[in-house]
Amino acid sequence: MFIRVTVVLSLLLVLATSSFSFERYINSVASPSDNLVWFALKHNAPSAHQFVVERFPIESNAWFNSAKFVAISDADIANQLAQIYEQKGDYQNAVSYWQQSIMLGNDESVYELASFYYLQEKYDVAWQLLAKARLDNINENKQWLMARASLAVGSELSSIVSQNDRYLNKFSLFGYAPEAIVPAKVMNRCEHSITLVAGNYEDLRHWQHIKAAYDNSPLAEQVCVKAIQYIPLLDLVCEHDIEKAIQCSESFWKKWAHLITSKYIAVLRPKGGANVHFGILYLDRTDTAQVFQHEVAHLVGFADEYTLSATHNICNGGIDKIHINFSLLARKDINGNMVTLKNAQKVPWFKAMRNEGLAVRDSYPIGEALTEQGLGFFISETCSANKENIALKPLRERGFMRNYNLPVPDQYLTLLDQSEETSLMPPFTYNIALALYQEGKVEQAKEWLVTSATFFQSPDIQTKTLRGGF
Structure with a gap:
């Protein structure tokens, strides 16, 4: 009894000094008694709390109490607590410990807290966190999250694009994994395809609504939506006056063509007149799925039946x-x-x-x-x-x-089934060729005409494409 009291009293005396390491002491004891551990915890010995965090079952009461103490100075434990609280639905504590972990320098907590805010639809808060994140050793999942948050607040991600644009392939359709973009049955049943393009979250969301309605259209059997694709910097290359047809500098698509595997593309802008220019369809944010269907019909050979100008x-x-x-x-x-x-x-x-x-x-x-x-x-x-x-x-x-x-009249669908390639608009790559030619880049234009010709089977239409005859 005298020996036990002496040990405990000695421990009590040295706990107040900086020279005692409880962790070193207790590790030297083969089987430390509960009384010894609890006595040290009662006096908030840091090494005692560390001992409990490392050796006690996670999420036990003892572990929780000590983890809160250790999290004051340990970024990893703070992050671990945040994750546990999030799983329990205690978001207030989760956010608090993520913030603590970030303050202590844990970069992983930046992305976890940003993801949490993104799922809560607090996009501006998520982007504020991500905009300050370090980009070294950033993986593709983090790039995807940064893209999604950026889209939500309309940021063009210029700093990230300049470092690595591979993440764009991971963001074909917001909110979904790339392999889930288009069901195989849709991909296989249509003869022609179109990619829906936008430069911010609001427009991508509008495309999703249009696609959902258009997929039920009989015309979707012939021209299907292959993907919804984010492309940055559209504001810099497109004009959108409400009184005029939407226009873009179409040589711009040369940079992004490797992301697009469809024959045609459709571009959504905030305002302006819907129209089709060869293989590119333009729509504004107020247009409906019915307007989209009408414009898609132009791509495969249908003409307007309302009154056009006498000089058209x-x-x-x-x-x-x-x-x-x-x-x-x-x-x-x-x-x-x-x-x-x-x-x-x-x-x-x-x-x-x-x-x-x-x-x-x-x-x-x-x-x-x-x-x-x-x-x-x-x-x-x-x-x-x-x-x-x-x-x-x-x-x-x-x-x-x-x-x-x-x-859409059934007879028109039958006529479309029976139509030949002579009625089709050229692919969007033809627009690139035309724009480059107008810029005086003739050799580059010829290369894109060759690419465009591969979309056709008819030798006559291929020849027409190669000579820029549309």
């Missing part, structure tokens, strides 16, 4: 391209409201009408359904303002090319 190229024969639902006819060639056989044979849907059993004759009436499917030669509003020419369309009723809120 399509109404003056200035477009060397076949349209599925459009045929231009000189007003002087209409005799008695009839289309001659010679002119009828130039109409893109005439072959489909013949396949339905339409007989060959010298002329055909305008404005009458001539087949069981209702196909015929009907005057379209497209060129109604033009005094020299008129436009013909296949159906009497109005459809989605007249008003984007109207349905």
